[in-house]
Amino acid sequence: xxxxxxxxxxxxxxxxxxxxxxxxxxxxxxxxxxxxxxxxxxxxxxxxxxxxxxxxxxxxxxxxxxxxxxxxxxxxxxxxxxxxxxxxxxxxxxxxxxxxxxxxxxxxxxxxxxxxxxxxxxxxxxxxxxxxxxxxxxxxxxxxxxxxxxxxxxxxxxxxxxxxxxxxx
Amino acid sequence: xxxxxxxxxxxxxxxxxxxxxxxxxxxxxxxxxxxxxxxxxxxxxxxxxxxxxxxxxxxxxxxxxxxxxxxxxxxxxxxxxxxxxxxxxxxxxxxxxxxxxxxxxxxxxxxxxxxxxxxxxxxxxxxxxxxxxxxxxxxxxx
Numbered sequence: 019x020x021x022x023x024x025x026x027x028x029x030x031x032x033x034x035x036x037x038x039x040x041x042x043x044x045x046x047x048x049x050x051x052x053x054x055x056x057x058x059x060x061x062x063x064x065x066x067x068x069x070x071x072x073x074x075x076x077x078x079x080x081x082x083x084x085x086x087x088x089x090x091x092x093x094x095x096x097x098x099x100x101x102x103x104x105x106x107x108x109x110x111x112x113x114x115x116x117x118x119x120x121x122x123x124x125x126x127x128x129x130x131x132x133x134x135x136x137x138x139x140x141x142x143x144x145x146x147x148x149x150x151x152x153x154x155x156x157x158x159x160x161x162x163x164x165x166x167x168x169x170x171x172x173x174x175x176x177x178x179x180x181x182x183x184x185x186x187x
Numbered sequence: 188x189x190x191x192x193x194x195x196x197x198x199x200x201x202x203x204x205x206x207x208x209x210x211x212x213x214x215x216x217x218x219x220x221x222x223x224x225x226x227x228x229x230x231x232x233x234x235x236x237x238x239x240x241x242x243x244x245x246x247x248x249x250x251x252x253x254x255x256x257x258x259x260x261x262x263x264x265x266x267x268x269x270x271x272x273x274x275x276x277x278x279x280x281x282x283x284x285x286x287x288x289x290x291x292x293x294x295x296x297x298x299x300x301x302x303x304x305x306x307x308x309x310x311x312x313x314x315x316x317x318x319x320x321x322x323x324x325x326x327x328x329x
Binding site for chain 2: 032
């Protein structure tokens with residue numbers, strides 16, 4: 019019996035999963051480990067994707083669960099490390115434009131301050147362009163919870179970004 | 188700052204790209220696990236087992252095999268205990284002649300105390316014949 023087409027799955031989903039995981043972990047090595055875990059899981063259980071309607075949502079759920087487990091394992095011991103990492107690694111592409119660079123740096127910091135649950139919803143809504151229904155499905159949470167987490171998260175980002183946003187507008 | 192403006196501004200921020208060298212590393216690690224898994228399943232004789240049986244045992248065939256082994260052990264111990272029971276009875280020593288004599292003496296004494304077996308109360312009650320009260324007084328005064 020042949021396993022799932024891992025190459026196709028990787029080419030279609032690994033990029034967005036990478037950005038999502040990087041936004042949650044703020045650590046490139048952890049992101050790589052988690053991404054590999056997702057694909058190892060797919061390889062190990064050949065029937066995992068059987069009956070799955072939305073591959074992306076399913077893979078996001080796998081990745082999110084793995085990331086949450088990792089964050090819990092880290093616990094308070096590594097909180098400082100996470101804050102450090104937030105300053106070093108950003109989920110956004112580097113740019114030569116100084117204004118954009120500043121904005122992305124502040125945005126990355128503001129995102130890092132959000133609780134992981136809100137950060138996950140904000141990421142999926144803004145950069146994955148998922149609907150609240152898809153987000154609720156992917157993260158296994160009620161629709162209203164997804165919407166409220168997004169609203170709270172966006173409010174915090176707005177407050178944090180207001181000064182810089184007004185400046186570069 | 189309008190909410191829509193902020194959302195659009197944020198959405199326009201491009202995300203970091205996944206490092207290209209990860210592709211082969213991750214895929215080869217995943218494929219290695221997948222191949223090993225398939226080999227193990229093949230070695231466990233999945234091909235010889237009916238599909239429904241293998242799906243029943245999966246994903247923890249080792250745990251099921253362990254459970255089966257424990258049951259076999261329990262049954263084996265149970266059977267061995269059953270075999271030993273009659274042997275134990277056979278092997279027990281017969282009572283000594285002194286004990287037999289003592290028992291017979293006790294039996295005799297008991298018989299003497301109780302009396303002959305044919306004088307049961309039940310039999311006596313059968314021999315009682317009711318009589319008129321006047322006749323009974325005659326017997327008493329006689």
